[in-house]
Amino acid sequence: MAGRYYEKRKLSSEIKKNEDEDGLSVSEVAQPEDPFKGSAPIPEERKSLYKRGKEFPVDGIKNKKLKGFLRNTKKRDKAAVNQAARYELLLTEEPGYIETEEGEATWEIKQREIADAADITSASKYFELRLDQFGPYSVDYTRNGRHLLIGGRRGHVAAFDWMAKKPMCEMNVMEAVNDVKWLHTENMFAVAQHRWTYIYDNQGIELHCLKRLDQTLKLDFLPYHFLLLAANARGFLQYLDISQGQIVSTINTKCGRLEVLCQNPANAVVLLGHYNGTVTMWSPNQKKPLVKMLSHKTALRSIAVDQTGNYLATSAQDRKLKIFDVRTFKSLHTWSVPAGASHLKFSQRGFLGASFQNVVEIYNNPCIQPPTNPYLTHKLKFPASDLDFCPYEDVLGVGCADGFVSLLVPGAGEPNYDSFESNPYRSKKQRKEWEVRALLEKIQPDMISLDPFQIARVDMATAEQLQKDKEERLGFKQESPKFEPRFKNKGRSKSGNVEKRKRKVRNEELRKKIRSEAEKNNANEAAESQMEANVITKPLEPKSALNRFKKKTK
């Protein structure tokens, strides 16, 4: 039927065409053709950024309803990808860059020169805080990049809106400070002090003293799970749910002092670096590491995972810097550095910051191509004690023994933020609303795994189990329906032909059955012959008439 309909359509269109050629029906003046028909094409590589998962084949599916549903879904997905790719046009900001003249190298450019060449507001982002009494300092920016928290080793803790240079609080906790970390908003931060971990609010008022998180060396925060991570000197890794105030999991890693810690921002798995050169990955649901990989042969000094969660940078005392692919756990690039990098940090756009004693180097996209030279270098007076890239800004904050330095790294930050995710310009009310929404959407800690997308995939293992259960319950296996030949036109559905087709299928089934049986028989025979070969046959004794008087052995 469909074929005939198509032919008719074709015919009528041909007639129309002829009319057009004769110039009978349409206007005499030939219309110039639109050279850019339809919507603008979108390059494939731009689309691929927004694609999720593999495309599934629809053709093999027998269920018509399911097939239609999947086909529609596919169409909708495609439209969504196109729409998202097209939306790039509307992004307002461009990433930063340095353009050099011939004979000029970016790594030779001084910070002062960058600040002079940039606009006034950007130049004001290059500054130094000279705090030589209480250093060395650890550094942390909030998730929207607005606020900065610094914690001096000798007890000095200060929080401020660093862009407006407006202090929020400053205090001395009168105890050694190991690490500082903002929690989900700029209203609270955690400080790992000599004995216990404390939580302060933005006024510097102590909210909680977490005595169960003791001797903490490193802190981290999982923003979507509301989990505060604490790695301590005795090898314990602890997860604290800050929305409930409960410790979700305490893991004894049995790996000694935990000084090297980072999180994988794409799947919330925690990575620890150890003295024996291994990197271990942890989730709160398992007392053993998810992955344990040997990355260097000497003690690790620092690790970092990039924004997409695909690449891992490690550095150890063997003066090497390595990039690993986290999906395959294989090393991609290795290059030698002057010393083991004491701190590593990835920026939002894949720049890698590394500190070697008092030198800070920044590499431009080292995961794609191993760098021959750094993108930028900066020399400090004292060794760097912490690094952090400011989100949504081209700024790298460096903590050192004599204070804090804010460096300009053009191109490091994501130029276009998403207001619903983290908004640097949000008002107080917006923050409050965001906080409620974020708490409602808190992901439970038991959903942390290496593949966060698993929950949205089809669970084949359980489906098979369910099928098995169903068969057991019904007591029989539901067989596929009997083959009924389809009706065909042009005499191909004469009873003889139908019978022929039926026979074909029947014979094929029979053949399959015989083949499987033959295989089974062959396997049995092979097993039997194997058995026979295994039986040790006794050597026959020479026949003698006196044999009958021998004792019979059983």
Add this chain to the structure above:
Amino acid sequence: MKVKVLSRNPDDYQRETKLDIHKVYRNYNPALHPFEAPREYVRALNATKLERVFAKPFLASLNGHTDSVCCMCKHKQRLNTIFSGSCDGEIRQWTLTNQRCIRALPAHTGFVRGITCAPDGTTFISVGDDNTIKHWTTDALSEQSHNPLNTIVTKTLYTGIDHHWKEPIYATCGQTVDIWNDERSEPVKVYKWGTDSVNSISFNPVETNMCVSTVADRSIVLYDLRSSIPINKVILKLRSNVVAWNPMEAFMFTAANEDHNLYTFDIRRLDFASNVHTDHADAVLDVDYAPTGKEFVSGSYDKSIRIFPVNGSRSREVYHTKRMQRVFTVKWSLDNRYILSGSDEMNIRLWKARAAEKLGRLAPREQAAADYNNKLKKKFAYHPQIKRISRHRHVPKTIYSILKEKRTIKDSMRRKEQNLRAHSKPGTVPHIPERAKHIVTTAIKDDDIDEEDSLV
């Protein structure tokens, strides 16, 4: 050397005055939106929980009848008007907007057996136990509103009535199925097949010449007004009470059966129900389709109302209250938003068709949020936790225990059949699907010989 460092002008990103709305910038780069799948799952879970929290389906009770409500009829032109008949012969007209009775007519002596509204909405017709058919005006304010426009005294008792969807024709059922013209006082056509009385009759809203009736001899009979004899019938194991046509698929209808089930049939294949809808704990007394043709509502003798999807065998919703007794009649409103039920304890109840839906106009953002949540719920519907929460319903203890007992019986029957099959010669105990199990036979009416010709 040329340097560009990110520097945003805050004025571009903040609203100018407090009266403005906040500026929103989006970036769909997946790297900025980590944990997409787990976050969507959590949202879906929250949406499912909130749906259960907001599920308050009961809207109003229309009281006024002094005996059980036994039939109802929707006005075919006006959404807010319904007519209801009770067992003491009274007909009431209701306005749903203010939930008031605007007219009470002492129409019949004995039961009002059926009411139907003409397609133009000017008149409605009722039949009662007093052997009369009465025509009434739907205009409550007219002078004639308290007297019938026309009264036809019949020889036999009629048990049901339904009006044609386009023409001035209506059908009554009793000992026979009679086709009447609005203008005449004698039936135009009489159909008879078998000796048993006919319980109900229903016209097809699309193929307007088709109608279907249920008969006391457990059969469902199909008629075409263009032919002088009934077309064919299907006999089930127990009696069907009412049949409702699918308003979107003209060849599908659903029958409410005494065996606690509903059966959806395709008229092209009557030997096989296209779906069996189980969940009721007692005989199903009435069924009515949603105007979308995707769902229907059924009322049962187990004092509950259930909503079934057309292609699903289990109900998606059950409504009950402590005071609601046996439900004799249910109707789905023509705007697809409300359900009406008339029950034994003299009340008509107004329910929401979707229990958690917000009534009234939604703001665009509310609408968008609701659409998003519905999509998420659909996406994660098969996850065990979400499935459990969305399926959970409280039912009265009586219904709960009956359903439990039914489940036990069904399991034991299945076990018995399995054992029988295991110990019989292979092939002697065939698998009969549930959809064919309850059907006894089908028959085509022969013009000359009045005997049943089995197709199976």
